[in-house]
Amino acid sequence: MTFSRRARVMFGCIAAIALAFIYAPLIVVLVNSFNVSKVFSWPPRSFTLSWWNKALVNQGVREAVLTSVKAGLGATAIALVLGSMFAAAVVRYHWFGREALSLVVILPIALPGIVTGIALNSAFRTVLVPLGISFGLFTVVLGHATFCIVVVFNNIAARLRRTGQTLQEASMDLGASTWQTFRFVTLPAVRSALVAGALLSFALSFDEIVVTSFTAGPGIQTLPQWIFNNLFRPNQAPIVNAVAAALVVLFIIPVYLAQRLSEGGAGGRI
Amino acid sequence: MTAPSTRTEGTPTARRRSAFLYRHERLRLAGLLTPPVLWLVVLYLGSLGVMLVSSLWSVDSFTGDLVKKTSFANYHILFTQSVYRTVALRTVGIALGVTVIDLLLALPLALFISKVVRSRRVRYALLIMVTMPLWASYLVKGYAWRIMFDKGGVIDWVLSPLGLHGPGLGLTATVVALAYLWLPYMVLPVYAGLERLPASLLEASADLGATTTRTLRSVVLPLLIPSIAAGSIFTFSLTLGDYIMVKIVGGTTQMFANIVYDNVGVAGNLPFAAAAAVFPIVVVVAYLFAVRRTGALENL
Numbered sequence: 001m002t003f004s005r006r007a008r009v010m011f012g013c014i015a016a017i018a019l020a021f022i023y024a025p026l027i028v029v030l031v032n033s034f035n036v037s038k039v040f041s042w043p044p045r046s047f048t049l050s051w052w053n054k055a056l057v058n059q060g061v062r063e064a065v066l067t068s069v070k071a072g073l074g075a076t077a078i079a080l081v082l083g084s085m086f087a088a089a090v091v092r093y094h095w096f097g098r099e100a101l102s103l104v105v106i107l108p109i110a111l112p113g114i115v116t117g118i119a120l121n122s123a124f125r126t127v128l129v130p131l132g133i134s135f136g137l138f139t140v141v142l143g144h145a146t147f148c149i150v151v152v153f154n155n156i157a158a159r160l161r162r163t164g165q166t167l168q169e170a171s172m173d174l175g176a177s178t179w180q181t182f183r184f185v186t187l188p189a190v191r192s193a194l195v196a197g198a199l200l201s202f203a204l205s206f207d208e209i210v211v212t213s214f215t216a217g218p219g220i221q222t223l224p225q226w227i228f229n230n231l232f233r234p235n236q237a238p239i240v241n242a243v244a245a246a247l248v249v250l251f252i253i254p255v256y257l258a259q260r261l262s263e264g265g266a267g268g269r270i
Numbered sequence: 271m272t273a274p275s276t277r278t279e280g281t282p283t284a285r286r287r288s289a290f291l292y293r294h295e296r297l298r299l300a301g302l303l304t305p306p307v308l309w310l311v312v313l314y315l316g317s318l319g320v321m322l323v324s325s326l327w328s329v330d331s332f333t334g335d336l337v338k339k340t341s342f343a344n345y346h347i348l349f350t351q352s353v354y355r356t357v358a359l360r361t362v363g364i365a366l367g368v369t370v371i372d373l374l375l376a377l378p379l380a381l382f383i384s385k386v387v388r389s390r391r392v393r394y395a396l397l398i399m400v401t402m403p404l405w406a407s408y409l410v411k412g413y414a415w416r417i418m419f420d421k422g423g424v425i426d427w428v429l430s431p432l433g434l435h436g437p438g439l440g441l442t443a444t445v446v447a448l449a450y451l452w453l454p455y456m457v458l459p460v461y462a463g464l465e466r467l468p469a470s471l472l473e474a475s476a477d478l479g480a481t482t483t484r485t486l487r488s489v490v491l492p493l494l495i496p497s498i499a500a501g502s503i504f505t506f507s508l509t510l511g512d513y514i515m516v517k518i519v520g521g522t523t524q525m526f527a528n529i530v531y532d533n534v535g536v537a538g539n540l541p542f543a544a545a546a547a548v549f550p551i552v553v554v555v556a557y558l559f560a561v562r563r564t565g566a567l568e569n570l
Contacts, residue, residue: 002472007482008386014378015396021375021450022403025414028424032417040417042427086306093299104310110503110558112511112550114527115318118534118543122324123317146314149306177284178291207407209514214534227409231416231518244410251405256398 026248033238033245040237055242064226070137071212071222072205075144079201080194082145083152090153091160108147116147117214124215135217143215144208148201155197156190163189199254223247325544334538344545354529358549361526364445365509369456371449372505373498376456381490384464385472397461404454412518415447419519439521447519448509455504463497464490499566507554526550 003011033051035044055061089095090102108116120143124135133139167189171181209224216225227243230236291298326340348354379400387393403411416439418424425436437443467490475485513527526549533543558567 002469002476002482002485003381003385004482008382011378011382011386014375015382018375018379018453019396019399022400022453024424025411025418025450026403026406028417029410029414040420040422042417042422042424082306082309085302086310089299089302089306093295093302095299095303101307101310104315105306108314110507111554112507112527112547114511114513114530115321115547115551116314118530118540118547119314119317119321121534122540122544123313123320126320126324142313146309149309172288172292175285177281177288179284179288181288203405207405207409209409224407224409227407227413228514231409231413240413244407244413247407247410251407252402254405256402 029241029248030245033242035238035241038238039234051238051242052246055239055246058239060221060226060230061223061239061243064221064223067137067221068206068223071140071144072202074137074141075148075205076198076202078141078145079148079152080198083149083197083201084156084190084194086149087153087156087160091157092165105150105153109150113147113208113210114214117143117211120146120211121214135215135220137217137220139215139217140212140220140222143211144205147208147211148205151201151204152194152197155193155200159190159193195257199257203251203254321544321547324541325548327541329539329541336541344542345548347542348545348549354546357524357526357529360524361510362553364441364448364525365506367445368449368452368509369502369505371445372453372456372501375449375453376460376501377494380457380461380464384461385469400457401454408451408514409518411451412447412515415443415450415519419443419446439519441520441523443519443521444516444523444525447515448512449505451515452505452508455508456498456501459497459500460494463494467493496565499561499564503558503561503566506557507550510553511550 031044032040032042034047034049035041035051036046036048037044086105090098120139124133124139124142128139129135167185168181171185172178176184207224209222209228212222212225216222221229223243227240230240324336325344326342328337328339328341328343329335330337383393383396383400387396416423419436419439419442421438423436429435471489471493472485475489480488511527513525513531516523516525516528526546530543530546530550533539533546561567
């Protein structure tokens with residue numbers, strides 16, 4: 001053992017503190033969603049399921065969830081196509097400007113969301129609106145896809161780097177067409193990376209608020225926007241809390257799946 | 271399973287087409303590259319360009335219309351009015367504070383997971399536990415810290431037996447909440463860096479008589495610098511562009527991105543907002559260039 005016993009115990013203690021720091025707020029949200037009190041008060045005096053019920057039937061929440069799902073699906077579909085194409089081009093071919101463009105793909109997620117948001121907002125205003133395309137769900141999808149591409153790209157590029165090109169060459173040598181090689185060799189090799197990338201990009205889009213607020217048209221409200229708009233209204237607090245608690249629970253599932261699929265994918269988000 | 275017939279050789283036309291594509295690599299590349307490059311360069315970089323150009327315009331104060339005349343007036347205001355300098359300095363200060371807090375938590379945490387825990391399964395489970403909240407909704411986490419710091423909230427409740435009360439919503443809450451948000455981004459690269467660090471180096475250092483502190487300072491830390499720099503890219507630049515968390519837990523505190531946001535929304539002065547948005551871009555890009563020399567970009 002290279003570290004002294006005292007050092008190991010100290011690392012353990014700080015690790016325990018860090019984990020408590022990570023989970024305590026989430027647990028508080030969960031517990032508070034059953035808090036019987038109508039205005040925020042801690043600790044809860046007694047518990048109820050009624051806020052969860054009210055959140056489930058709330059019209060605003062339902063519409064917002066639907067909008068978020070639509071936006072997430074649209075953005076993920078675009079990101080899957082463009083991200084995989086770009087990954088294949090970067091991993092399989094050498095071309096001028098490859099390094100520079102691999103940086104550009106990261107920019108939408110590396111630069112602050114407000115920069116991407118304003119940039120897209122002013123571009124849509126100058127280009128799309130004169131063409132008759134006004135701000136709405138479509139512009140939200142365009143915005144989300146821009147930063148979802150990088151997630152798909154990273155997953156697929158990592159997989160392609162690992163699988164190499166030999167299987168594709170063998171398939172072509174054995175007389176398969178480009179389509180057959182893609183369908184029976186390349187696709188099975190990257191399938192789980194595609195699923196992981198899709199899950200991550202959907203999750204990213206589902207949670208996004210900054211770019212959304214700059215690209216959404218009037219009347220379009222995603223779930224994060226609904227939460228943010230109701231966060232400061234005291235009489236909505238219990239329902240916001242139930243929605244927040246539901247999100248804490250729901251998010252564990254896709255993330256767990258994505259983590260299993262992209263082995264060593266702890267850094268899958270970026 | 272699919273029909274076996276599709277697994278036989280392609281039809282003659284398909285094979286000719288495939289052979290043609292195979293011989294013409296550039297054609298395949300062009301097909302793959304055109305759509306994503308159009309999106310990234312035309313839509314995204316184009317948008318950034320439009321924003322930069324519009325930062326030189328102004329808004330007619332009577333009609334609210336865009337005046338597309340080039341001038342550096344927006345930048346002049348940003349540089350000369352002291353309120354913007356104060357907010358900019360505060361924002362950079364918050365970003366540095368968040369980075370330091372995350373580093374102080376992430377280093378021991380990653381050391382514990384990577385070098386103290388023996389069982390691979392426990393190590394994996396701990397890693398998942400650290401990364402899982404990364405995916406919990408941003409707003410939910412902000413809301414959680416609002417409950418923690420708000421008057422009569424959890425922190426007040428915990429401190430009340432000691433006769434103390436928490437700092438309430440404000441600058442402290444903002445720094446804590448942001449450090450909370452970006453902690454996994456620091457843990458992951460530091461952990462990956464520690465995993466690449468051969469155990470033999472640590473043993474050699476101990477064999478040569480170094481204490482734990484000495485090994486950490488002279489062996490572990492110097493080798494971890496690229497990983498730490500990589501983590502700090504996230505903690506620093508994500509904090510720099512944030513304006514929502516400070517609205518939720520910051521009370522009346524303002525960060526630089528709030529200036530940008532308020533000029534789009536309340537004031538409707540898009541050119542000024544665009545000019546203000548250049549500040550985070552410049553700082554983030556400068557930061558990227560500064561840490562690039564440590565090899566951080568290969569450790570993302």
